[in-house]
Amino acid sequence: MMLKGIAAAPGIAMGPAKLLTAQAADVKLTEVAADGVEAEVRRFEEAVAQASLELEQLRTSTLAKLGEAEAEIFETHLFLLQDEEFIGAATLKIRDERMNAEYALKQTESQITAVLESLDDEYLRERAADIRDVSGRLLRKLTGQAEGMGLDGTGAAQVLFAYDLTPSETAQLDPAAVAGFVTEIGGRTSHSAIMARSMDIPAVVGVSGWQAAVRDGQFVIVDGSEGVIHVDPDADTKARYERLSVEMAAKKQLERQFRGLPSVTKDGHRVELAANIGTPKDAAAAKAAGAEGVGLYRTEFLYMDRDDLPSEDEQYEAYRAAVEPFGAEAPVVIRTLDIGGDKKLPYLPLPEEENPFLGVRAIRLCLDRRELFRTQLRAILRAGVHGNVKIMFPMIATLAEWRQAKAELALAMQELHERNVPFSEHLETGIMIEVPAAALMADQFAAEVDFFSIGTNDLVQYTMAADRMNEKLSYLTDPLYPAVLRLISSVIRAASAQGKWVGMCGEMAGQPEALPILLGLGLHEFSMSASAVLPARALLSRMDRAAAVAFADEALKLGSPDEIRAAALQFISKLQD
Known part of the structure; x- marks a missing residue:
């Protein structure tokens, strides 16, 4: 029997069905005195x-x-x-x-x-x-009801069938125990579908009638690319999907062959593929996944889920632990504290703001709490002796902010000198380009900074005047909008004119359809989730830099993200292995 639904997360899942029955609490009305x-x-x-x-x-x-x-x-x-x-x-x-x-x-x-x-x-x-x-x-x-879905975890990875899976439940699935899932409700834009795609778990949603067709433990095949479920499939169907699984595994194996290789185009142009990390333990995993360094270390995780500020020594140990897996040469870009906006600390009270994304956050907060800032800077400087550490300041909008941040860095160095503590005196320092004002002034910034890293998540939000947390405005948060691409292009040109390198640490850097455009625009470093590194390197190896330059020039003339994406996918489809 075959069931049809909405293709929510690509891939093939095969295994025993696990039927999840919602255990809804019996809620009764009780009048309160x-x-x-x-x-x-x-x-x-x-x-x-x-x-x-x-x-x-x-x-x-x-x-x-x-x-x-x-x-x-x-x-x-x-x-x-x-x-x-x-x-x-x-x-x-x-x-x-x-x-x-x-x-x-x-x-x-x-x-x-x-x-x-x-x-x-x-x-x-x-x-x-x-x-x-x-x-x-x-x-x-x-x-007082307990959390969890009650998976038994016995034997082979299971295919879950449920009326719905909440985003919280999906985020906590173990890919080793869950081969895929099917739900009665939902769509491609449901949050559970988004989570499944990120976790590489095949999923089909919006499937009605599965309750009558599927028994617990029955063998099923879920095709998350086509949106179909085969219940108790015949031998031919099973053999066909086994072949498809082998082909998909071979593709992944081919990508794994790029681990440890340089990131080079077909015509020999070299770029750098780095990883975004959030904790020290992520560094070793990123290195194992093929990353050539860290393009963004989000240090705010050290400050979260605790009752007080981390000490200088605690931060130093955390930064050193992230640097050492990459050795002396591979770059590790550490972003200074980016708290405020959507990220708050219970032990660091901040005034309520009408629009916190436009408020006292990131570098603005650090320049307001300078001792907190210098404590972090001292820890990063000390970690610099263990590798190729670079410091990046977030949400810089003016030259004055950049110069104040540099002055605080100089004071942090002086304080370490006075304590006779070893540190690196020659770290590269740069800024995130995420505020349009900085992008428009990139030529002046480029004369003073060592590098730029483009944070597309916020750059898109501020360029398009669309809160990325507002679901009604999600259509305005596409990084392929021509206005965003033109800002990116102008930033790269301004940096190149001064001999400075430009990276990108926003989500855009890991999107396959963005790769030929960014390559053509001259981006030097692409920083992404660790799992995206090898597919990006494999795709890059099939591209010709000169062709990408010509394509990017044409893409900038198009009028919508849909047109640009379609053109990029067509460009990729014509690449030869």
């Missing part, structure tokens, strides 16, 4: 606080493991915990209608999801899953 209402509100607020802490931890682990785009899913969930139309409405039900917290929560959830699911916009309809995910987490806190 008048003198107990405020205690019930406090109980609800405590559940919200506990859920917030869990989501911060999940966001941090997801950011380190999968990247910013996936971690933003849980930032959305954190915002929901502050949403007046959700949390505020449930609190009002407790106060005004004297409902118990569980019932007030479920009533609010039902009302909001009913509205979302009635909309014509598929993307907005699928956001109902986020409401249910957050509501379910709160309900577990209120009822």
